[in-house]
Amino acid sequence: MLEHASGGIVSMIAGSGPVVVMVLLVLILFSIISWAIIAWKFGFVRKSMNESQDFLDSFFDLRNADKLFAASENYRNGSLARVFRAGYIEYSGMRDRATASNVKERIMLAVKREVNAESKRLTHMVPFLATVGNTAPFIGLFGTVWGIMSSFQNIGLMKSASLAAVAPGISEALVATATGLVAAIPAVMGYNYLTHQIGQIERDMEDFALDFVDSYLNQ
Amino acid sequence: MQSKVELKLEQRRFYVWLGIAAAAHVAVVAAVVVLQLLYVRMHPPMKIVNVSLVQMPGLPGPAGGPKSPETPPAAIEKQAETPEPASAKKVAEPLSQPAKKIAEPAAVKKIPEKAPVKVPEPAPKKESAVDERKNLQAALERLKSKSSSQKPETGKAAAPSNLSSTLANLQKKVASGGGGPARSGSGSGAGGGRYGTGGGGAFDPYKARIADIIQNNWSFSSQMVRSTSGMEVYVSLLILPDGSVNEIRYDRKSSSEYLNNSVKNALAKSTPFPSLPREYGAKGIWVGFVFTPEGVGR
Numbered sequence: 001m002l003e004h005a006s007g008g009i010v011s012m013i014a015g016s017g018p019v020v021v022m023v024l025l026v027l028i029l030f031s032i033i034s035w036a037i038i039a040w041k042f043g044f045v046r047k048s049m050n051e052s053q054d055f056l057d058s059f060f061d062l063r064n065a066d067k068l069f070a071a072s073e074n075y076r077n078g079s080l081a082r083v084f085r086a087g088y089i090e091y092s093g094m095r096d097r098a099t100a101s102n103v104k105e106r107i108m109l110a111v112k113r114e115v116n117a118e119s120k121r122l123t124h125m126v127p128f129l130a131t132v133g134n135t136a137p138f139i140g141l142f143g144t145v146w147g148i149m150s151s152f153q154n155i156g157l158m159k160s161a162s163l164a165a166v167a168p169g170i171s172e173a174l175v176a177t178a179t180g181l182v183a184a185i186p187a188v189m190g191y192n193y194l195t196h197q198i199g200q201i202e203r204d205m206e207d208f209a210l211d212f213v214d215s216y217l218n219q
Numbered sequence: 220m221q222s223k224v225e226l227k228l229e230q231r232r233f234y235v236w237l238g239i240a241a242a243a244h245v246a247v248v249a250a251v252v253v254l255q256l257l258y259v260r261m262h263p264p265m266k267i268v269n270v271s272l273v274q275m276p277g278l279p280g281p282a283g284g285p286k287s288p289e290t291p292p293a294a295i296e297k298q299a300e301t302p303e304p305a306s307a308k309k310v311a312e313p314l315s316q317p318a319k320k321i322a323e324p325a326a327v328k329k330i331p332e333k334a335p336v337k338v339p340e341p342a343p344k345k346e347s348a349v350d351e352r353k354n355l356q357a358a359l360e361r362l363k364s365k366s367s368s369q370k371p372e373t374g375k376a377a378a379p380s381n382l383s384s385t386l387a388n389l390q391k392k393v394a395s396g397g398g399g400p401a402r403s404g405s406g407s408g409a410g411g412g413r414y415g416t417g418g419g420g421a422f423d424p425y426k427a428r429i430a431d432i433i434q435n436n437w438s439f440s441s442q443m444v445r446s447t448s449g450m451e452v453y454v455s456l457l458i459l460p461d462g463s464v465n466e467i468r469y470d471r472k473s474s475s476e477y478l479n480n481s482v483k484n485a486l487a488k489s490t491p492f493p494s495l496p497r498e499y500g501a502k503g504i505w506v507g508f509v510f511t512p513e514g515v516g517r
Contacts, residue, residue: 010252028244035240040233125233162440 012172017150023143023176030132030139031183037125038190044077045122045197051078052204059084065091079118079201080208086114087212104213111209118205122198126191133188140180147173359389425499426506429458429492436488439481439512449474452482452510459503462494470507482510 013024055075062068069088075081090110094103151169158165363386453470467486472479495503 010255032237032240032244035243036233036237039240040236043232044229 009175012168012175015168016147016172016175019146020143020150020173020176023139023146024179027136027139027143027176027179027183030136031179031186034129034132034183034187034190037129038186038194041126041190041194045194045201047077048079048122048201049197051075052080052201054078055081055084056208079122079205082118083111083114083205083209084212087111087209108209108213111213115202115205115209119198119202122201123195126194126198129187129191129194133184133191136180136184136187137177138180140177140183143176143180144173147176355389359386362386362389425493425496429489429506430508432492433485433489433508437481437485437510439478450478450512452478453507454482454486454510455505455507456486457503457505458492458495460495460499460501462492464490464492465503473510478510478512485510 013021016024052075055072055078058071058075059068059080062071065088069085072078072081072085072088087107087110090107091103094106148170151166151173154169155165450473451471452473455466455468455470456464457466457468459465464486469479
């Protein structure tokens with residue numbers, strides 16, 4: 001017990017039972033994946049927003065669809081550029097065919113499909129952050145409860161209820177809750193940030209889709 | 220729509236980030252381990268305070284632990300016969316001045332290293348007046364021999380006067396024979412002031428009894444204490460003739476709130492005390508105790 005008191009977290013973990021260790025491993029894995037998703041999506045969303053902004057500037061500068069399509073090659077990660085490209089490809093196909101009666105609907109459909117695909121691409125793996133944020137504290141709590149159960153059993157075996165007998169077991173068990181919180185807090189923060197940013201991109205895409213279809217069909 | 224190449228590229232990026240995150244976690248865990256080891260190395264674990272209350276004559280045993288059976292009177296008698304340790308340097312304070320206020324801090328400090336108080340409690344009731352007289356005379360002889368041996372060392376002005384007054388008291392007691400309540404004992408020397416019996420002191424069975432009661436109610440666990448410094452609580456009690464405590468004064472509190480509370484609890488459990496013997500008068504007496512993790516002193 002004295003060793004645990006002086007050795008810190010490492011010796012506390014070493015003194016924990018297999019269930020608590022398992023819980024800790026799961027939480028660490030969750031934390032690793034969460035951080036990877038946060039970093040990956042952060043770069044992804046930023047790039048998408050920046051390139052969309054640049055593409056929008058080009059969109060207002062160049063009113064010619066063909067030139068814009070050529071320019072959109074430089075913004076392959078921008079969500080708006082991708083929506084534009086999908087609409088333009090559909091429009092080009094319709095333009096070549098003389099019998100295009102419901103052009104607007106078909107372009108609208110193609111643009112919507114791309115907006116959905118882009119939303120899916122942006123939100124891919126983001127819900128995992130919400131899962132970690134919601135479940136990690138409970139998983140940690142499970143480890144703690146299990147650890148406390150074990151420590152109470154040990155207390156029963158020791159036939160002593162002194163603080164010296166109770167405290168080390170409880171402090172070992174609490175490491176699981178602490179790890180759960182360490183995993184959950186960044187996940188929740190990352191999830192909130194990313195959903196906000198992705199929501200903004202989605203709104204931009206919706207607005208752009210309408211503008212794009214109207215302006216190009218009127219040309 | 221995403222092409223397969225784009226999908227693969229994104230997946231690869233994700234795996235790269237996964238690797239970076241794993242490496243970062245390993246680095247953080249390693250940093251925590253290293254910091255912990257450094258911290259442990261820089262701040263070695265605190266010393267553990269082992270509480271072993273000094274066993275007083277006739278007391279059941281150390282507080283907090285299992286109570287030992289009462290010392291048989293014969294054993295106590297033997298204890299009383301043993302010569303006094305050399306550390307008992309203090310000079311007796313007359314019994315007639317119990318209400319005298321606080322002694323010099325230096326004198327008070329010496330209390331924890333007290334020599335065993337050599338007075339049997341259960342014995343007095345059985346002893347006759349003749350035995351008592353013999354004991355008192357023996358104590359007187361010891362005091363005389365001790366004072367003659369200590370005189371060149373101490374040389375303080377107050378010491379001879381205290382000694383002489385104690386001697387006078389003892390002589391009075393011998394002269395008065397078994398008139399008073401049957402009490403025996405051979406305490407010698409005295410601590411300064413209220414906190415009394417450092418090196419032994421004129422034995423007061425009533426105070427010893429109170430100390431016994433308090434010690435029986437003393438409960439203290441060393442596990443709760445981190446620091447060993449400042450672990451002394453000086454308490455003065457004004458005990459009224461009926462044994463009730465009129466006033467509790469903390470002359471000095473410990474830095475450990477746990478020790479302070481232990482003292483408070485022990486006193487709360489111990490009161491009221493047995494009624495005061497008649498010779499203490501109607502006003503009651505002040506009794507001082509020093510509580511330390513090592514023992515409770517009077």
